Amino acid sequence: MSSRTRLTFHITLSTPTPTPSSPTLTIQITDPRSTTANNLALATWGSSEILANQLHRLPIPDFTATGPGTQTFPILELGAGTGLVGLSAAAIWQQRTCLTDLRPIVPNLEANIAANRKELAKYGGSAVCGVLDWDDPETRVLGLGEMVRARVILAADTVYSEEHPALLTKAVVARLERGERARLVMCYPLRIGYLDHIRDLWARLEDAGLVCVLEGRETLDQSWEEDTPYEWCVWRWREERLQQQQP
Numbered sequence: 329m330s331s332r333t334r335l336t337f338h339i340t341l342s343t344p345t346p347t348p349s350s351p352t353l354t355i356q357i358t359d360p361r362s363t364t365a366n367n368l369a370l371a372t373w374g375s376s377e378i379l380a381n382q383l384h385r386l387p388i389p390d391f392t393a394t395g396p397g398t399q400t401f402p403i404l405e406l407g408a409g410t411g412l413v414g415l416s417a418a419a420i421w422q423q424r425t426c427l428t429d430l431r432p433i434v435p436n437l438e439a440n441i442a443a444n445r446k447e448l449a450k451y452g453g454s455a456v457c458g459v460l461d462w463d464d465p466e467t468r469v470l471g472l473g474e475m476v477r478a479r480v481i482l483a484a485d486t487v488y489s490e491e492h493p494a495l496l497t498k499a500v501v502a503r504l505e506r507g508e509r510a511r512l513v514m515c516y517p518l519r520i521g522y523l524d525h526i527r528d529l530w531a532r533l534e535d536a537g538l539v540c541v542l543e544g545r546e547t548l549d550q551s552w553e554e555d556t557p558y559e560w561c562v563w564r565w566r567e568e569r570l571q572q573q574q575p
């Protein structure tokens with residue numbers, strides 16, 4: 329079984345330099361190989377492993393409520409796949425996460441939530457899931473309930489075709505809370521064939537009023553048998569963009 333179809337992931341909880349005896353979170357993934365969407369067999373991609381293991385190093389997002397009547401969902405994952413990043417974030421940040429993807433992927437997400445419910449609860453986290461197609465991001469998402477926007481959006485390995493930068497930006501603009509505490513956290517491989525898509529995504533996010541506030545690069549361990557660099561980045565709304573939205 330390759331790393332992409334591995335069924336147990338140990339996610340680092342400690343900081344700053346993990347060792348073999350560092351505390352880890354154990355996330356179980358139900359066998360994803362029979363699930364497909366968009367001609368892509370379901371798997372856990374390298375970006376997820378990188379980002380899940382990066383979360384404990386990131387500044388903890390501020391999840392406190394912005395004010396009365398301004399309810400937001402704590403964490404929303406777009407294109408969750410097997411859900412490794414969202415499930416890890418639920419435990420590490422002790423919040424409720426909504427894992428979303430295309431409809432054919434959601435039963436596997438439900439199974440992964442069930443498989444990890446107790447582990448998340450140990451850390452004070454929980455997860456729900458629902459369908460969210462980036463091309464139709466306004467549609468009601470079952471797991472989100474009435475809370476239409478999220479404080480934190482996670483997206484790992486979600487840019488691998490020329491349509492994705494525009495679609496993903498559309499979904500982020502529709503679903504990221506409008507406020508100074510909102511964050512978009514992404515990770516993607518820096519493969520030659522994808523670099524134009526990544527540049528396009530950055531340009532579109534900047535045009536939409538977001539700014540990157542933190543970024544870094546990591547590589548996978550040897551079990552993945554690849555030396556591709558991965559980039560992760562954290563975004564927030566520009567002050568000017570937020571002021572434009574004041575009534």
Ligand SMILES: C[S@@+](CC[C@H](N)C(=O)[O-])C[C@H]1O[C@@H](n2cnc3c(N)ncnc32)[C@H](O)[C@@H]1O
Nearest residue numbers: 365372373376407408409430460461462484485
């Ligand atoms: C390469 S996989 C990454 C999955 C997971 N984030 C990971 O890193 O393991 C891309 C994911 O994006 C989802 N996806 C592709 N197009 C989508 C769309 N239009 N709306 C929602 N999800 C989409 C796919 O179904 C797939 O689960």
